[in-house]
Amino acid sequence: xxxxxxxxxxxxxxxxxxxxxxxxxxxxxxxxxxxxxxxxxxxx
Amino acid sequence: xxxxxxxxxxxxxxxxxxxxxxxxxxxxxxxxxxxxxxxxxxxxxxxxxxxxxxxxxxxxxxxxxxxxxxxxxxxxxxxxxxxxxxxxxxxxxxxxxxxxxxxxxxxxxxxxxxxxxxxxxxxxxxxxxxxxxxxxxxxxxxxxxxxxxxxxxxxxxxxxxxxxxxxxxxxxxxxxxxxxxxxxxxxxxxxxxxxxxxxxxxxxxxxxxxxxxxxxxxxxxxxxxxxxxxxxxxxxxxxxxxxxxxxxxxxxxxxxxxxxxxxxxxxxxxxxxxxxxxxxxxxxxxxxxxxxxxxxxxxxxxxxxxxxxxxxxxxxxxxxxxxxxxxxxxxxxxxxxxxxxxxxxxxxxxxxxxxxxxxxxxxxxxxxxxxxxxxxxxxxxxxxxxxxxxxxxxxxxxxxxxxxxxx
Numbered sequence: 001x002x003x004x005x006x007x008x009x010x011x012x013x014x015x016x017x018x019x020x021x022x023x024x025x026x027x028x029x030x031x032x033x034x035x036x037x038x039x040x041x042x043x044x
Numbered sequence: 045x046x047x048x049x050x051x052x053x054x055x056x057x058x059x060x061x062x063x064x065x066x067x068x069x070x071x072x073x074x075x076x077x078x079x080x081x082x083x084x085x086x087x088x089x090x091x092x093x094x095x096x097x098x099x100x101x102x103x104x105x106x107x108x109x110x111x112x113x114x115x116x117x118x119x120x121x122x123x124x125x126x127x128x129x130x131x132x133x134x135x136x137x138x139x140x141x142x143x144x145x146x147x148x149x150x151x152x153x154x155x156x157x158x159x160x161x162x163x164x165x166x167x168x169x170x171x172x173x174x175x176x177x178x179x180x181x182x183x184x185x186x187x188x189x190x191x192x193x194x195x196x197x198x199x200x201x202x203x204x205x206x207x208x209x210x211x212x213x214x215x216x217x218x219x220x221x222x223x224x225x226x227x228x229x230x231x232x233x234x235x236x237x238x239x240x241x242x243x244x245x246x247x248x249x250x251x252x253x254x255x256x257x258x259x260x261x262x263x264x265x266x267x268x269x270x271x272x273x274x275x276x277x278x279x280x281x282x283x284x285x286x287x288x289x290x291x292x293x294x295x296x297x298x299x300x301x302x303x304x305x306x307x308x309x310x311x312x313x314x315x316x317x318x319x320x321x322x323x324x325x326x327x328x329x330x331x332x333x334x335x336x337x338x339x340x341x342x343x344x345x346x347x348x349x350x351x352x353x354x355x356x357x358x359x360x361x362x363x364x365x366x367x368x369x370x371x372x373x374x375x376x377x378x379x380x381x382x383x384x385x386x387x388x389x390x391x392x393x394x395x396x397x398x399x400x401x402x403x404x405x406x407x408x409x410x411x412x413x414x415x416x417x418x419x420x421x422x423x424x425x426x427x428x429x430x431x432x433x434x435x436x437x438x439x440x441x442x443x444x445x446x447x448x449x450x451x
Contacts, residue, residue: 007062014062018069025070026077027277030263033254038280039102039209041134041167 081262084269085111088119097298105278121160127186128161131175132194137165140417143298145425150432173210181222188448194367197394200352203229207247215255226357309418318420319378326390349397370408372416
């Protein structure tokens with residue numbers, strides 16, 4: 001019984017960690033697409 | 045006997061983690077946000093915004109997506125109305141006009157209920173960028189549409205836009221497959237991706253990838269939505285106070301001040317520098333003669349006319365209105381009489397040549413200094429209703445000739 005609980009907790013935590021990594025990867029792609037310096041308008 | 049070292053934290057964690065569950069989680073997390081981005085792309089996250097002020101545009105590290113701009117139009121304009129989509133640069137954005145005196149509000153009043161005006165102008169945008177892309181991609185949803193752009197006579201360079209600033213929306217729309225077929229533009233796009241200069245080629249390769257990622261994986265759609273509604277994750281120099289950089293952008297108001305409240309504003313302007321820019325523009329199109337006069341450079345004008353024509357798909361040209369606006373009299377008056385004459389000739393010929401491509405109006409010939417911000421191009425709230433009146437008259441005329449309104 002204890003082993004089963006330990007296994008379930010391990011799966012849930014691994015899944016949660018994976019979700020965070022997946023979301024972070026999505027965010028990294030967004031940040032990589034942004035220019036390093038924003039285009040700040042001066043005059044045209 | 046050697047004592048075994050206790051397992052490190054990483055080893056302990058490694059034993060605890062289930063690899064298959066971790067990979068499933070990574071996939072679910074990533075795909076979940078792609079789907080969330082698709083959902084976010086169908087929301088008008090800029091609801092109630094009359095124009096794209098600096099903190100919701102590129103100056104503020106926000107690069108509005110095609111989906112969000114389309115939704116902004118849909119939320120503001122019924123398909124039963126004639127859509128007047130204002131693109132172009134800071135002049136049409138209304139820099140120099142507090143939001144309550146914005147010229148597009150006057151334009152809406154002038155045009156009345158049959159029309160719906162949406163301002164998608166951005167600071168420094170070229171006529172083929174931003175609003176132009178949105179207008180092109182909404183062509184079937186809004187069959188009765190007029191696109192307004194502005195610039196100088198030499199504002200047309202390439203149909204794919206500037207890769208460093210606003211060109212990103214073209215590549216996003218291209219990756220999404222929402223653009224009209226235009227063989228010339230496509231050949232320019234492919235040439236850009238294979239440009240002989242390595243730096244240029246790299247810039248276009250990056251923006252191509254960026255367009256693909258945004259169109260297919262909806263990264264900007266999701267994180268722009270988060271930044272607008274909940275938490276902005278990028279530090280930006282324009283946010284004041286700086287520690288508020290994380291606050292959702294919907295909380296920041298349009299902070300365009302009224303320049304007329306500062307009567308000394310012209311004293312801080314380098315009028316000579318501005319006059320030199322104005323002089324330089326007309327010198328490029330009208331060459332000096334040995335007799336002391338000037339004549340139009342035929343090759344230059346033909347080049348400009350052809351470039352303007354080739355920057356848009358042919359189907360778009362009949363419903364495009366181009367606004368050429370005059371420079372501030374405080375600056376034009378600093379030119380010599382001969383240079384002023386050349387300046388006027390440039391506008392006259394610019395109107396004539398560009399009118400062969402699309403509809404054109406020239407605005408601001410008889411304005412005064414208080415009609416201008418403290419630079420050569422932007423208009424204050426005093427000029428806003430005047431520009432709206434002239435543009436509205438032309439929009440009505442075009443609507444009749446395009447069959448949107450009965451004769």
